[in-house]
Amino acid sequence: MATETAPLKPATPGVSTSRPLDNRVAPPSILRRWGSQLGIIGVGLVMWIAFVIAAPTVFTNVDIYVAFAETTPVFGIIALALTLVVITGEIDLSFPSIMALGTAVFCLGVTQWGLPWWAALIAAFATGAVCGAINGVLVARLNIPSLVITIGTQFLFRGLELVLMNGTGVPLTADQYPELHHIFREPLFGVLPIETVWMVVLAVLMWLLLNRSRFGAHVFLVGDNPTSARLMGISVSSVKIRTFILVGLMAVFAGLMVSVYGYYFWPTTGDGYLLTAIASVFLGGTSVFGGTGSIVGTFVAAYIIGAINAGIVSAGINAFYTQLAFGFVIVVSVVLQTVIERRIRRQSLTGR
Secondary structure (H helix, E strand, O other), X not given: OOOOOOOOOOOOOOOOOOOOOOOOOOOOOHHHHHHHHHHHHHHHHHHHHHHHHHOHHHHOOHHHHHHHHHHOHHHHHHHHHHHHHHHOOOOOOOHHHHHHHXXXXXXXXXXXXOOOHHHHHHHHHHHHHHHHHHHHHHHHOOOOOHHHHHHHHHHHHHHHHHHHHOOOOEEOOOOOOHHHHHHHOOOEOOOEOHHHHHHHHHHHHHXXXXXXXXXXXXXXXXXXXXXXXXXXXXXXXXXXXXXXXXXXXXXXXXXXXXXXXXXXXXXXXXXXXXXXXXXXXXXXXXXXXXXOOOHHHHHHHHHHHHHHHHHHHHOOOOOOHHHHHHHHHHHHHHHHHHHHHHHHHHHHHHOO
């Protein structure tokens, strides 16, 4: 029995008879995924080219890069940990004092308390962790603005260090503390500055912690919307406290590093690193409002900050222009990041 087939309707003029359009959202572009990091890397390359053109003798000599590799990690290592605090929407201004207090505890441990160097080292890092926990508890549990409370703890920790040390310093020579110099000062394989080796290792670990762990996801969620994070069962206070503890640990690490590098612990250790570390975080693309940030951006930005002063002086320009150049680079970087973020938002809305 033959089956009747309904006649095909004629195609309506102007209407396509092809299969429906694919409404799937296109995968994120390279600009969308890595725009912030590419922006800061671009700024760094442009600045480096400008310095090479202005002072080719200096910036084609390996010595200047060795100097950067030895000095920049002192504040760069702290900036890496500080990135996590800022992503949560907070700030820590007390880390210069933690640098001094933790190193002071180490010096007291080996000179007055009779501790072996490794036990004194543990005591120093424990001090940094406690200081960070104090900041975190005051901020997260008592809801005190971090800007205000860390100004107070900055004076508190510095005052405690000065009282403990009675305003005096301690020599940290290679003869007395060879192990410390192996850890914090002697070049790896006799060539690579150990300071930058440590910064690279810690940057990789921080990147993995922030981008490949549940804790890192919680850091972003807390910074983006703490109310939603609580509704999802995330302990906002615990996340913030742990980020402050991380800054305390890295501050002690940097304090020991700079003291061993200079063969002496000064009671003023940490002074001068506050603005450079904070500038590295913001220059690297971390939002001051929290929720977004980049370890790669902070890493690159730290070396940009470290190169500005040397580049200005080497180019034969008056050192007074350092502040001008520093501000110019930050403003340009922030503008670039804003433009990139707007482009990313447009791509998110259109799916292209």
